Amino acid sequence: MTRAMRRPIAAAIGALAVAATTAACGGGSGDDASEGDGTLNVWIMQGTNPDADDFFDEVSTAFEEETGATLDVEFVEWADAHDRFVTSIAGGTTPDVAETGTTWTPEFADAGALAPLDEQVEGAGVTDDLVEGLVEAGTYDGQLYGMPWYAGVRSLVYNTEMFEQAGVEPPTTWAELEDAAAALKEEFPDKIAVAVPGDAEFTVYPWVWGAGGEVATLEGDTWTSQLDSPESQEGIEFWTGLATEGGYSSAGATTWRETDVLDSFAAGDVGMAVMGSWTPGAIVDANPDMDGKFAAVPIPGKDGGMSPSVLGGSHLSMFETAEDKDLAFAFIEMMTTGEFAQKWGEQSGYFPGQVSLLDETLESTDPLVAPFAEQFVDGGASVPAAPTYGAVQAKATTSTMMQSILAGDADVATASAAAAEEMTTILNGSE
Amino acid sequence: MTQQLTAAPPRIGRARAAFVRPWLLLAPALLVLAVLLLWPLVRVFLFSLQDYGLREITTGEPNWTGVDNYAEILSTPELWTVVLPNTVGFAVLAVAGTVAFGTGVAVLLASLGTFWRTVTSSAIMAAWAMPAVTGTYVWVWIFDADRGVFNDVLMGLGLLDDPTNWFTDRWTFYAIVLLNVIHHGFPFVAVTVLAGLLGVPKEMLEAAEMDGAGSFRRFFSIIVPQLRQVFAVVIILSTIWDFKVFAQVYLMPGGAGSNRSVLNLGVWSYVESFGQNRYGFGSAIAVLLTLLLLVITAVYVRTVLAEEER
Numbered sequence: 001m002t003r004a005m006r007r008p009i010a011a012a013i014g015a016l017a018v019a020a021t022t023a024a025c026g027g028g029s030g031d032d033a034s035e036g037d038g039t040l041n042v043w044i045m046q047g048t049n050p051d052a053d054d055f056f057d058e059v060s061t062a063f064e065e066e067t068g069a070t071l072d073v074e075f076v077e078w079a080d081a082h083d084r085f086v087t088s089i090a091g092g093t094t095p096d097v098a099e100t101g102t103t104w105t106p107e108f109a110d111a112g113a114l115a116p117l118d119e120q121v122e123g124a125g126v127t128d129d130l131v132e133g134l135v136e137a138g139t140y141d142g143q144l145y146g147m148p149w150y151a152g153v154r155s156l157v158y159n160t161e162m163f164e165q166a167g168v169e170p171p172t173t174w175a176e177l178e179d180a181a182a183a184l185k186e187e188f189p190d191k192i193a194v195a196v197p198g199d200a201e202f203t204v205y206p207w208v209w210g211a212g213g214e215v216a217t218l219e220g221d222t223w224t225s226q227l228d229s230p231e232s233q234e235g236i237e238f239w240t241g242l243a244t245e246g247g248y249s250s251a252g253a254t255t256w257r258e259t260d261v262l263d264s265f266a267a268g269d270v271g272m273a274v275m276g277s278w279t280p281g282a283i284v285d286a287n288p289d290m291d292g293k294f295a296a297v298p299i300p301g302k303d304g305g306m307s308p309s310v311l312g313g314s315h316l317s318m319f320e321t322a323e324d325k326d327l328a329f330a331f332i333e334m335m336t337t338g339e340f341a342q343k344w345g346e347q348s349g350y351f352p353g354q355v356s357l358l359d360e361t362l363e364s365t366d367p368l369v370a371p372f373a374e375q376f377v378d379g380g381a382s383v384p385a386a387p388t389y390g391a392v393q394a395k396a397t398t399s400t401m402m403q404s405i406l407a408g409d410a411d412v413a414t415a416s417a418a419a420a421e422e423m424t425t426i427l428n429g430s431e
Numbered sequence: 432m433t434q435q436l437t438a439a440p441p442r443i444g445r446a447r448a449a450f451v452r453p454w455l456l457l458a459p460a461l462l463v464l465a466v467l468l469l470w471p472l473v474r475v476f477l478f479s480l481q482d483y484g485l486r487e488i489t490t491g492e493p494n495w496t497g498v499d500n501y502a503e504i505l506s507t508p509e510l511w512t513v514v515l516p517n518t519v520g521f522a523v524l525a526v527a528g529t530v531a532f533g534t535g536v537a538v539l540l541a542s543l544g545t546f547w548r549t550v551t552s553s554a555i556m557a558a559w560a561m562p563a564v565t566g567t568y569v570w571v572w573i574f575d576a577d578r579g580v581f582n583d584v585l586m587g588l589g590l591l592d593d594p595t596n597w598f599t600d601r602w603t604f605y606a607i608v609l610l611n612v613i614h615h616g617f618p619f620v621a622v623t624v625l626a627g628l629l630g631v632p633k634e635m636l637e638a639a640e641m642d643g644a645g646s647f648r649r650f651f652s653i654i655v656p657q658l659r660q661v662f663a664v665v666i667i668l669s670t671i672w673d674f675k676v677f678a679q680v681y682l683m684p685g686g687a688g689s690n691r692s693v694l695n696l697g698v699w700s701y702v703e704s705f706g707q708n709r710y711g712f713g714s715a716i717a718v719l720l721t722l723l724l725l726v727i728t729a730v731y732v733r734t735v736l737a738e739e740e741r
Contacts, residue, residue, distance in 0.1 A: 083705075086485060086488070086708070089485065089489055090488040107485070107708075110485070110486070111488070111489045112489045112490065113485075198689065199684070199689050251576045251577070251593065251594045251595060252577040252578075252596055254576075254596050254685075255576075255596060255598045255599060255684030255685040255690070256684070260684075390706075390707075390708075391706065391707035391708070393706075394688070394702055394705075394706025394707050395688060395702060395703075395706065395707065396687060396688035396689040399688075399689035400690070402689075403599065403685055407596070407599040409599075426707070
């Protein structure tokens, strides 16, 4: 009897031990970093460019011709990437160069894992030719750690068929947007006039900025979230009011992420939504019938003009473990400026981080390129470039605010005050 | 005399060998356990006494803060009002549901013929084999507010006027998680209990039937006591699993932290520690969770043992 009884205990203790140890050993197997044998190890995020393999074959050839070194590119999933960076930083097995999401760059720089690029960028003579929003996001403590590579921007995407049938024009002010939503709801009672997702922070900030508010401001060393300023609250009130007062959104949207918005828009169920410049391809992929049935406009300003929108994208960063820093920068320069930067932008649907390349894109007349490009250049903004901003995102501060407003659990004043307090605490790292 | 002298040393040697040999034989296994389990456990404990973040990882320098992490955890109001009630309440319901339903299925399986038993057990194996992530997405899809089957049926029947988002409310959210976890967890219970059921001596059941015991009486008075150890195993394991539920909550709409009223221990610790690179804080939570589960397990095993002795 007692022997039989001991087995479950042993099994239980074993299971407990496993539970506890998972905390200690994440991921593990790092890759061999710079071997110093003329190989450059690079991590690139998967899924940005559908033809990434061919693209990097070409880059490898060109890189080998120019420097004599071989290029070893590894593709990393966005979802795993942050954990893999952290594990590799811990194990000293970081690659020489890697694509880092714009909000990660200050975080890794703060950890001492990245090498500053200012001297080399100056040497390459491109300092003044880089997109400002991306430089701002890649700067930590006065030094540039992330070389602007590519980025996208969110604008207002709308279903042209639904708009025509409801007899409305794309909005240019907030009042027009509300009128358009009302008209769409009248014509299509079973569809969603405007999607107001609860779990998509980047669709909220344009309205905050558009009303003259700020997400957070830095004074000296101290961040203060401004989400509860009267201006910010006005913007949040307008955006969430479309759902809570107008009923132009849907109950499901309360917990939607941007991917859910995309699915519903692609299914033809949504009149308008804040969506990224990289989504048109995905919409048509998901539903070929949508081809040519949607267009974009910059996010309207309150009384005309444009509401700023987040430039979301990637830097190329050099890690401190890179043995040959000049070789590493040669690769960064090749990728982020000139021919390859432009090609990457064209293939992936993102905008390059070099201003002189953008000028050509701006001349485009494509209804799914021009409005985004306009927003990118004239209405781009950055989330607070604090190393702790990733922690704010992990805590889902803004989404929590949105969801509690949309679900009717809190009013804008209460929810935004709670969010601002939490964001300030986390940004200053004093939690 | 000489005989005694020569005889003595081998006896000591034999005694020592009898003492050393089992440990020698166990040594490889113990060594592996120590390296794979004990050392990480110790490390987790050491991390839990530090403010350990990305900077400490890169510099390799410790940053001791004593029991600050533990103090912070225990003084977080959210832990007591939301996280623990959700975790414990859910675990109790999920364990009860999984064991009850699994036992029911096991009884059903035991009464089936070979062919139907094979068919049914293959079917429940499919539920077991389904990865938690896939299963969760299926349940999310069923209860989706705009396109979900559940809302469609309710609205078709006229029970609901407008689509409802079941994921925003704490109770309906966890009702869905409960369905998901029971659905995923009952096959293990069913299979384990079935093995025990088949081992119950037929003679005892027949004798009870002769004495006039009905089927319920036979089940609760003969089968259940016989299966006490089997139940001990499934209950302890289910408790551990259901306490640590993560993916089934994290992947639900709003479950990743944006709906604070549905946070459980797994998601809360992930959001607070790994999401914010506060590995020391996360380690402290892991240590507390381990202790909590050890206590639950110990108490439960003791009660079972006490009953056994009575």
